[in-house]
Amino acid sequence: xxxxxxxxxxxxxxxxxxxxxxxxxxxxxxxxxxxxxxxxxxxxxxxxxxxxxxxxxxxxxxxxxxxxxxxxxxxxxxxxxxxxxxxxxxxxxxxxxxxxxxxxxxxxxxxxxxxxxxxxxxxxxxxxxxxxxxxxxxxxxxxxxxxxxxxxxxxxxxxxxxxxxxxx
Amino acid sequence: xxxxxxxxxxxxxxxxxxxxxxxxxxxxxxxxxxxxxxxxxxxxxxxxxxxxxxxxxxxxxxxxxxxxxxxxxxxxxxxxxxxxxxxxxxxxxxxxxxxxxxxxxxxxxxxxxxxxxxxxxxx
Numbered sequence: 001x002x003x004x005x006x007x008x009x010x011x012x013x014x015x016x017x018x019x020x021x022x023x024x025x026x027x028x029x030x031x032x033x034x035x036x037x038x039x040x041x042x043x044x045x046x047x048x049x050x051x052x053x054x055x056x057x058x059x060x061x062x063x064x065x066x067x068x069x070x071x072x073x074x075x076x077x078x079x080x081x082x083x084x085x086x087x088x089x090x091x092x093x094x095x096x097x098x099x100x101x102x103x104x105x106x107x108x109x110x111x112x113x114x115x116x117x118x119x120x121x122x123x124x125x126x127x128x129x130x131x132x133x134x135x136x137x138x139x140x141x142x143x144x145x146x147x148x149x150x151x152x153x154x155x156x157x158x159x160x161x162x163x164x165x166x167x168x
Numbered sequence: 169x170x171x172x173x174x175x176x177x178x179x180x181x182x183x184x185x186x187x188x189x190x191x192x193x194x195x196x197x198x199x200x201x202x203x204x205x206x207x208x209x210x211x212x213x214x215x216x217x218x219x220x221x222x223x224x225x226x227x228x229x230x231x232x233x234x235x236x237x238x239x240x241x242x243x244x245x246x247x248x249x250x251x252x253x254x255x256x257x258x259x260x261x262x263x264x265x266x267x268x269x270x271x272x273x274x275x276x277x278x279x280x281x282x283x284x285x286x287x288x289x290x291x
Contacts, residue, residue, distance in 0.1 A: 085205055085208060086205060086209065088209075109212075109216060110212045110213070110215040110216035111212060111215060112208075112211040112212055112215055112221075112222040112223060112224050112227075113222075113223045113224060113225075114208070114211075114224040114225075115208040115209070115211050115212045115224060116212065117209075117212040117213075117216070135205075135208065135209055135212065137208055
C-alpha cells in the first residue's frame with residue numbers, strides 16, 4: 001500500500017500557526033501512531049524505528065506498547081483485538097530524554113491462545129537505552145471492540161508502517 | 169522440582185504472596201483472590217516455564233458451566249461430555265466441581281497440576 005491511499009491529516013490550527021505556514025502533512029497514518037516504520041516482522045520478533053525528540057519516559061513506553069501490540073496482531077492475523085494489560089517491568093531513563101532515531105525490537109517471550117508476554121527494547125548505536133516487559137491480551141471482536149473499525153485501522157496502519165519489509 | 173512446587177513458586181511471585189499456605193486444594197480465585205489479569209499472566213508464565221502449549225479457557229476451566237449446560241441441552245451425559253472437553257481432569261474431580269460449581273469458580277491448584285502434567289506428555 002502506498003501512502004496516497006490513506007486519508008490525509010491536516011495540521012490543526014495551532015500546529016499550523018506555530019509553524020507560520022499552512023502546510024498539509026501526509027503522515028500516511030491516522031490516529032495516534034508512535035512508530036515511524038516497521039522494518040522486520042516474523043514469528044519471534046518485530047523490529048521498528050522511532051525518532052524521539054526530547055521524549056519523556058511516557059512516549060517511548062507508548063511506542064513500546066504499540067510495536068509489541070503490532071507484533072501480536074501480526075501473529076494473530078489481525079483476527080482479534082489486542083491490548084496491553086500490564087507493564088511487568090520497565091527501564092526507561094527518567095532524567096535523560098530520548099533524542100534521535102532508535103531501533104525498537106519486540107521479542108515474543110511466551111504466549112497462550114489469548115495472552116502474550118513480550119520484551120521490547122530501544123537501541124541507538126547498538127546500545128540499549130530503554131527496555132520493558134509487557135503483557136497483552138487478545139480478545140474476539142465484539143460490540144465494544146468493533147471489527148469493522150479496529151481491523152481496518154490496524155491493518156492500514158501496519159501496511160503503511162512497513163516499506164521494503166523483511167518477513168520470514 | 170515437581171510441578172506443584174514450581175507452580176506454587178510462580179503463583180507466589182506473580183501475586184506477590186509469600187505467607188499463604190498454598191496446597192493443591194487451594195482455590196485460585198476464592199482463596200488467593202486471583203483476578204483475570206493474574207490468570208492471564210499465570211498462563212503465559214506456565215507456557216514459558218513448562219514449555220507447554222496453553223489454552224486459557226482450558227487451563228482455567230472457563231467454560232465448565234457452559235459445557236455442563238450444553239450437555240443437558242443436547243441430552244448427553246454431563247460427566248462424559250465434560251471429560252471430553254477437559255481430558256486432563258479425572259472423573260472424580262469433575263464430579264467434585266459439579267457438586268460445588270454453584271458456590272463460584274472451583275479452579276484449584278491441583279487442576280493446574282493436572283493440566284501441566286497432561287500437556288507435558290504432548291511436548
